[in-house]
Amino acid sequence: MQTIRYGGDYNPEQWPEETWREDVRLMREAGVNLVSLGVFNWGIIEPAPGEYDWSGLDEVIGLLHEGGIGVDLGTPTSSPPAWLRKAHPEIRLVDREGRTLAGGSRHGVCPSAPAYRDACASIVEQLAARYGGHPAVELWHVHNEYGWANVECYCEASTAAFQAWLAAKYGDVDRLNAAWGTAFWGLVYRSFDQIEAPAVAPPGVNPALQLDWKRFSNDEHIANYRLQREIIARRSKAPATTNFMIPNCEGMDYWRWAGEVDVVANNHYLIAEREDHQIELSMSADLTRAVAGGPWMIMEHSTSAVNWQPRNIAKTPGEMRRNSLAHVARGADGLMFFQWRASRAGAEKFHSAMVPHGGTDTQVWRDVAALGRDLERLSGVVGTDVAADVAMLWDWESWWALELEWRPSVDLKYRERVEAYYAALWRQHVTVDFAHPEADLSGYRLVVAPSSYVLTDAASKNLRGYVENGGHLVVSYFSGIVDEHDTVHPGAHPGALRETLGLWIEEFHPLREGEELGLDSASGAGIGGGAAGRIWSEHVRLDGARAVAHFAAGPDRGRPALTRHDLGRGTAWYAATALDGPTGLNDLLATAMEAAGVERPQGIPANVEVVRRGGHRFLINHTAQDVQVPGGGVDALDGTAYDGPVPVPAGGVVILADA
Ligand code: GLA
Numbered sequence: 001m002q003t004i005r006y007g008g009d010y011n012p013e014q015w016p017e018e019t020w021r022e023d024v025r026l027m028r029e030a031g032v033n034l035v036s037l038g039v040f041n042w043g044i045i046e047p048a049p050g051e052y053d054w055s056g057l058d059e060v061i062g063l064l065h066e067g068g069i070g071v072d073l074g075t076p077t078s079s080p081p082a083w084l085r086k087a088h089p090e091i092r093l094v095d096r097e098g099r100t101l102a103g104g105s106r107h108g109v110c111p112s113a114p115a116y117r118d119a120c121a122s123i124v125e126q127l128a129a130r131y132g133g134h135p136a137v138e139l140w141h142v143h144n145e146y147g148w149a150n151v152e153c154y155c156e157a158s159t160a161a162f163q164a165w166l167a168a169k170y171g172d173v174d175r176l177n178a179a180w181g182t183a184f185w186g187l188v189y190r191s192f193d194q195i196e197a198p199a200v201a202p203p204g205v206n207p208a209l210q211l212d213w214k215r216f217s218n219d220e221h222i223a224n225y226r227l228q229r230e231i232i233a234r235r236s237k238a239p240a241t242t243n244f245m246i247p248n249c250e251g252m253d254y255w256r257w258a259g260e261v262d263v264v265a266n267n268h269y270l271i272a273e274r275e276d277h278q279i280e281l282s283m284s285a286d287l288t289r290a291v292a293g294g295p296w297m298i299m300e301h302s303t304s305a306v307n308w309q310p311r312n313i314a315k316t317p318g319e320m321r322r323n324s325l326a327h328v329a330r331g332a333d334g335l336m337f338f339q340w341r342a343s344r345a346g347a348e349k350f351h352s353a354m355v356p357h358g359g360t361d362t363q364v365w366r367d368v369a370a371l372g373r374d375l376e377r378l379s380g381v382v383g384t385d386v387a388a389d390v391a392m393l394w395d396w397e398s399w400w401a402l403e404l405e406w407r408p409s410v411d412l413k414y415r416e417r418v419e420a421y422y423a424a425l426w427r428q429h430v431t432v433d434f435a436h437p438e439a440d441l442s443g444y445r446l447v448v449a450p451s452s453y454v455l456t457d458a459a460s461k462n463l464r465g466y467v468e469n470g471g472h473l474v475v476s477y478f479s480g481i482v483d484e485h486d487t488v489h490p491g492a493h494p495g496a497l498r499e500t501l502g503l504w505i506e507e508f509h510p511l512r513e514g515e516e517l518g519l520d521s522a523s524g525a526g527i528g529g530g531a532a533g534r535i536w537s538e539h540v541r542l543d544g545a546r547a548v549a550h551f552a553a554g555p556d557r558g559r560p561a562l563t564r565h566d567l568g569r570g571t572a573w574y575a576a577t578a579l580d581g582p583t584g585l586n587d588l589l590a591t592a593m594e595a596a597g598v599e600r601p602q603g604i605p606a607n608v609e610v611v612r613r614g615g616h617r618f619l620i621n622h623t624a625q626d627v628q629v630p631g632g633g634v635d636a637l638d639g640t641a642y643d644g645p646v647p648v649p650a651g652g653v654v655i656l657a658d659a
Pocket residue numbers: 144145267269300306307338348351
């Protein structure tokens with residue numbers, strides 16, 4: 001990719017042919033250079049089994065090609081045609097309650113069903129044969145949002161596939177019994193075919209069974225992707241991808257997906273009602289960059305409101321531009337929208353688009369066209385990476401395991417802590433990378449582990465080695481408790497981090513709903529005083545670490561609440577409660593960053609995002625006031641040179657190129 005790819009989902013089958021030429025003309029006007037085509041058209045291109053109608057697709061691809069617009073060609077397998085469901089009722093999705101899902105929508109199929117798999121292979125074979133060599137096809141958009149509504153299927157075929165998956169993983173059922181701890185309640189299996197999918201059951205279903213089920217379900221979708229990708233690769237040299245939903249799809253483990261795609265593509269929609277939704281967007285972008293290991297693309301975001309949230313708040317003036325450029329700042333080399341032209345019919349007609357129902361005499365259209373012109377001037381960032389000194393651990397397996405039933409508190413939520421720590425760093429203008437707990441962390445000055453409930457032995461060694469070799473680590477409560485089978489590490493909690501943190505926990509003391517405990521700063525340490533903890537307290541026993549703050553109240557009054565352990569050449573910090581806000585979390589992170597030598601941009605106004613990427617500095621003003629940002633540079637979009645502070649208008653974005 002030499003220029004930033006710009007465009008959106010294009011669904012010409014919803015429009016009469018007269019619109020197609022006009023679409024191409026408008027796309028050119030807006031600087032669109034790539035569109036996703038055919039993502040949901042299976043029922044149109046294959047009206048009956050083995051009968052194909054390529055007329056519309058041939059023509060549209062030809063028109064786009066003539067217009068110099070590339071095609072990201074969809075495989076339509078997320079919306080199987082009605083005839084397939086009718087001919088093969090066994091492909092219908094069965095949910096956890098055992099209900100068979102009806103048709104009339106997309107996605108409602110079982111990824112493990114042989115008839116569905118065969119039909120996918122057949123339509124993809126046809127598409128690849130017909131368009132694999134077409135010069136307009138620059139990218140393959142396999143399926144759409146794997147796991148959107150069918151992460152798990154509980155039909156008989158799925159159960160059989162799960163049993164086969166387990167047999168391949170463990171070889172011998174006794175190995176599975178040992179890994180799953182089935183001696184508990186005598187839930188022992190004597191053969192793989194005795195194992196049931198974890199559908200609705202009495203409470204207390206074996207957590208290890210549930211974790212393997214989630215891994216299996218993820219793998220079934222990967223298998224479908226691979227099937228399609230391999231067929232395409234035989235016929236086409238164009239790269240292939242599928243659109244992820246980071247971080248809003250809990251069921252897909254995108255660390256496992258990362259190696260399967262040629263370019264990581266993500267869909268991100270603002271959680272519109274949240275006041276600070278720009279922070280969640282940044283987090284999504286940073287996590288997507290981590291999964292990609294470099295540049296990536298936004299396959300879908302919205303020009304304004306979506307249609308599927310409880311209240312679909314429209315974007316405020318300038319917000320779409322801020323959102324789009326924040327993705328670019330954080331590593332996106334492509335910016336695509338759902339969708340090109342707002343639909344008149346169907347379930348998504350109230351979703352914003354690049355061409356709204358009101359046409360081109362609208363602010364949305366003017367903003368879309370202006371953004372296209374801006375992107376043409378930002379080719380210099382394409383292919384470049386984002387620099388970060390701080391990493392945050394992220395693991396879908398911890399998310400899954402932490403939120404299974406019967407934890408010490410229902411308030412233990414994976415994203416609650418990750419987002420709290422991420423937001424505290426964001427508000428201090430610190431760019432964060434995400435990392436898997438077993439990844440090489442040596443390039444980071446500081447690593448933050450807010451919700452690392454599951455840590456394998458390898459991750460435990462990794463974190464210890466990181467600290468001993470000079471790294472700085474901040475860990476939040478209820479981390480390092482269990483291994484990948486949800487089995488408690490031997491000895492006192494937190495087994496995987498005891499030595500690294502220099503402490504052990506005698507007993508957990510979760511708090512009541514809404515309860516807050518004050519903290520006292522230990523003399524001279526300067527953090528924690530005046531802060532309050534929520535959700536959690538525990539009886540921390542020091543074994544090498546020292547307390548920097550104590551609980552001032554509650555069951556652990558007078559006992560350590562925040563600790564510091566100098567180990568080897570590094571330091572490990574621990575928070576035994578949920579900190580928030582300026583006196584708690586910000587202080588802890590500021591102190592840890594100071595000790596770790598993390599450079600923080602100074603003098604940046606609150607709620608202004610500053611990100612460095614490829615010789616550019618992105619200044620994104622999320623406030624309603626004009627601000628000045630220290631430092632100078634040359635405006636990459638209009639060439640203005642600044643010697644001193646750079647003015648960034650209210651709600652605006654300035655991108656400075658290094659001289
Ligand atoms: C998802 C889908 C799109 C569309 C949008 C609407 O991202 O991939 O097809 O439904 O949501 O926001």
